[in-house]
Amino acid sequence: MAGLQTIINKCNALNIDRRKVVGIQITRNEVARTSETPTFQPWRMTLSMPASLAYQTNRDLIEALDTLDRNTPEVVTFSDNVCLSWIFKYQGTMTSIQRNPITVQSFVGNVLTLTNLPAIGATRVLFQPNDLIQIGNKTYPFTSTTQVTRGTGTTVQIITNRPNILTGSVVGNTLKYGNDCEFKMFCPNMPTYTLVPGGYAQSSGVTTNNALLSFSDDFNLYEWVATA
Amino acid sequence: MGSNGVVMSQNIPEVQNTPAISSAEFVKLTIFNDFADPTDTTVYTFSSAYKPEIIDGQSYTPLGGMLAVGSQNRDLRVTSGDTIIALSGIGADNIFLVLGTKIRGSEVLISRGFYNDQGILGNTYTRFRGIITSYGIQEDREGNNDTFSCAVSASSYVNVLGNRIAGRKTNEESWKVFNPTDTSMDQVYSISGVNFDFGGDASSKRTVSGGGGGGGGGGGGYNDRGRYQER
Numbered sequence: 001m002a003g004l005q006t007i008i009n010k011c012n013a014l015n016i017d018r019r020k021v022v023g024i025q026i027t028r029n030e031v032a033r034t035s036e037t038p039t040f041q042p043w044r045m046t047l048s049m050p051a052s053l054a055y056q057t058n059r060d061l062i063e064a065l066d067t068l069d070r071n072t073p074e075v076v077t078f079s080d081n082v083c084l085s086w087i088f089k090y091q092g093t094m095t096s097i098q099r100n101p102i103t104v105q106s107f108v109g110n111v112l113t114l115t116n117l118p119a120i121g122a123t124r125v126l127f128q129p130n131d132l133i134q135i136g137n138k139t140y141p142f143t144s145t146t147q148v149t150r151g152t153g154t155t156v157q158i159i160t161n162r163p164n165i166l167t168g169s170v171v172g173n174t175l176k177y178g179n180d181c182e183f184k185m186f187c188p189n190m191p192t193y194t195l196v197p198g199g200y201a202q203s204s205g206v207t208t209n210n211a212l213l214s215f216s217d218d219f220n221l222y223e224w225v226a227t228a
Numbered sequence: 229m230g231s232n233g234v235v236m237s238q239n240i241p242e243v244q245n246t247p248a249i250s251s252a253e254f255v256k257l258t259i260f261n262d263f264a265d266p267t268d269t270t271v272y273t274f275s276s277a278y279k280p281e282i283i284d285g286q287s288y289t290p291l292g293g294m295l296a297v298g299s300q301n302r303d304l305r306v307t308s309g310d311t312i313i314a315l316s317g318i319g320a321d322n323i324f325l326v327l328g329t330k331i332r333g334s335e336v337l338i339s340r341g342f343y344n345d346q347g348i349l350g351n352t353y354t355r356f357r358g359i360i361t362s363y364g365i366q367e368d369r370e371g372n373n374d375t376f377s378c379a380v381s382a383s384s385y386v387n388v389l390g391n392r393i394a395g396r397k398t399n400e401e402s403w404k405v406f407n408p409t410d411t412s413m414d415q416v417y418s419i420s421g422v423n424f425d426f427g428g429d430a431s432s433k434r435t436v437s438g439g440g441g442g443g444g445g446g447g448g449g450y451n452d453r454g455r456y457q458e459r
Binding site for chain 2: 108
């Protein structure tokens with residue numbers, strides 16, 4: 001069983017933190033001054049779990065989490081659960097047939113240039129803000145920060161949420177879109193769990209011992225960018 | 229020159245007329261493997277940037293494990309200042325860098341590079357230039373959390389020069405270190421401990437032995453031996 005994927009699938013709430021490393025000072029006359037350190041800008045997700053998971057039916061989950069521990073990443077997605085797949089659903093107007101041939105022409109800084117675009121109307125929206133894009137087999141997804149329309153040229157430019165942190169060439173690679181994208185995350189605080197008596201099952205007068213899982217903390221997932 | 233060997237009048241357009249900047253630190257360590265051969269060096273470069281950057285033909289890796297760069301004094305007057313560079317001891321070869329190389333005495337150059345809105349590195353400017361004076365390795369284990377860090381301290385060139393003792397002793401031995409044929413100080417030993425009467429009659433009484441209690445002008449003499457000339 002995939003531990004973190006199961007946590008995502010069963011969580012109560014999802015908090016997403018993509019804040020940059022920024023220093024801010026407000027001067028005496030209340031002028032803001034900022035200093036940013038360019039980083040990988042890893043995705044950080046905080047997942048709250050309900051205290052309703054039964055121990056007997058989730059022992060594989062426990063073992064998966066213990067095996068992952070705090071230092072092993074896992075590739076997770078928001079596409080394999082119908083209850084979650086809407087979160088990062090592609091919002092543009094291209095069909096999968098239209099977008100599959102699109103390839104990367106260049107990715108410099110935070111400007112991603114795409115080519116082999118479909119022959120569709122110039123006003124058609126290719127990407128909406130917050131649409132996820134993942135390049136080829138590279139691990140790390142990016143988001144479009146602006147609305148991108150087809151236009152009339154042979155290329156379009158997307159301003160991504162973070163600069164190109166990928167190693168190696170990305171030229172000619174195809175793309176994944178929306179909830180097809182994957183995140184490589186690990187859980188630096190990997191909560192421990194407590195077995196609280198409850199969740200008993202009774203059948204034919206026989207009670208099966210059981211317990212409910214109570215995790216010690218939220219799951220703080222952090223994107224594993226060490227090998228970007 | 230500024231306090232850390234930087235030209236004070238450096239113009240940095242990236243920080244002018246803007247309330248927001250984006251910058252990263254780039255560190256270059258030049259380790260001298262053999263003090264007798266200044267060309268025998270090993271260079272380590274690392275940065276707090278998000279991707280490898282090439283500055284003056286040298287690639288600065290972001291995976292070098294830099295954790296922090298200490299503050300650096302920035303003064304109008306020439307003053308000395310130290311800084312600390314903290315490195316991750318995990319994974320990278322930073323512990324080897326500290327223990328396995330002759331890191332003390334190596335040269336450290338810290339630059340600051342500025343990024344534009346697209347996340348592309350523009351100009352870089354020297355921020356600190358100095359010499360590694362000490363290092364430390366620390367392991368912090370608290371419960372199941374175990375962290376390792378290496379820290380090297382660097383003194384600016386101003387500080388290094390300030391600790392230097394310049395000049396020579398005015399005696400025969402010291403005087404012949406650089407020029408064995410120089411006899412200028414050969415007689416110093418013979419007049420050591422003797423007060424010389426600079427105001428006296430040269431043909432009759434040139435020296436006053438002992439504590440120089442008598443004789444006009446005896447107080448003008450002095451013992452020159454072992455005197456430093458510091459600059």
